[in-house]
Amino acid sequence: MTTASHREQKLALISRLKASYPELPEWTSGDMISSDRFWAYMKCPQDQGGQLSAAEPFLEKEEEQWELMTYILCEVLGWGGIWVSEERRRIADVEIGLSVYFGLPYYFRWLWAATKTLVEKEYISWGELTDRLVEVQDRYAGGLNGQLPKAQPKFEGDGSNVKRNRWVADSLGKGDPGMYSGQAGPAKYNVGDRVKVRDLPALLYTRTPEYVRGAEGVISRVSYESPAPEDEAWGREGDRPEWFYIVRFKQVDLWDSYHGPESDSLQTEITERWLQASA
């Protein structure tokens, strides 16, 4: 157990962690919250495009062994039918919250998402997780002595009764999104159509970035049929796929103060539900 002194140090550290507007108190009432501020707080942390930022150096990074293992863990969980990757993104890139999104390493968020999913979906209990954390900690309490820590599963379990999603079987040999081909009905838009991105009140999760909301562009490609990310994010099965489109925008239409040539453009991929026809 930690000491009284260490406990106070930790409390002092956590009280410096701020994740709100400094001009607002830490306990607000509705009258203090304008619509813009509401949506600022609700903005998905992952939606970084166009946010203000000073120039920082572009760095490479040597990969930690635990980072590689985390990547593999998450992918193999998908292979095991525990989740699809969009569920990971919802948890790791949005639900984790702005503080941890910026504060803890990229691959920790993958690891946290795997942990949360396994507990939420009742594959492991909090008790099983915590007991195992203690066991692994104790195993290496004397230090690593220059070695990599190792996983030591006690046995290989029988996986035949593990609940798995349909994605694994349905995608075998076909790939995703090809497996959904023919399920969305006719595409509403064609290449060359002018479209406007709807400004929907998007709570919880979306992959339509805020920097294109309300903007007009042109269909550059009719992509594929797939369930929407807003459905896949919760591991839903059986939703009707919709058509996805690559939409091309002029940068001068996206950004009020774009400095580059008028011909500069940006393309991104948007689902049919997010688009409406434009004149």
Next chain:
Amino acid sequence: MSEHHHDHDHEKTVKPMVDEITEFEVLEIALRELCIEKGIFTAEQHRIYTEFAEQIGPTPGAKLVAKAWLDPEFKKLALTDPIEACLQVGVDWLNPTGSGTISDFHALQILEDSPTVHHVIVCCLCSCYPRPLLGNSPEWYRSPNYRRRIVRWPRPVLAEFGLEIPDNVEVRIEDSNQKHRFMVMPIRPEGTEGWSEDQLAEIVTRDCMIGVALPKPGVTTNVKTKTIPAIRPVGS
């Protein structure tokens, strides 16, 4: 982080941090053990995926570009049926599971640069990247620094990579935000007449296939080389 049963000043007697296991390692190991014990996945699946992850890199992407430069028919295939074209450079997008990787999907587009359009790829929402063809993304590609700025201030950001695109060339940013994965096919540079496929592939760096660099005879490395070191790197 451990359950010490003493009351002295911890700072003076703690082992050097580099030798102490991190929370990250403890959690990953705990989950892997529990998953194998519960049959959620097998040690064999983990081994297969590890082998796959350890061998991906930008070589197939570079080969694909070099082949396209040399063979107009292959270039046409790469642009119209890129997944099929990948098979010819040893990449099957259904590997290693038979359903593809979990995070890279099965929908590739190769963006061909022209004298009037230069492409640059980003994933603003996370770090979507064509791993089977290019390996894992560089750290900077995942950073808010790149994701925030490349879509809104593309030319200044490209200039930080040493790349200045003339004003009469359209800079087209591809924000890779859904299931499509993208790779840039740059223009074959001057001074490469008579080169073999291997020679050409050598100058098609990862950065060229993201779009933050252009291929140049004699340049076989990526632009940014400063590397944050790991405490316990892969395979250490």
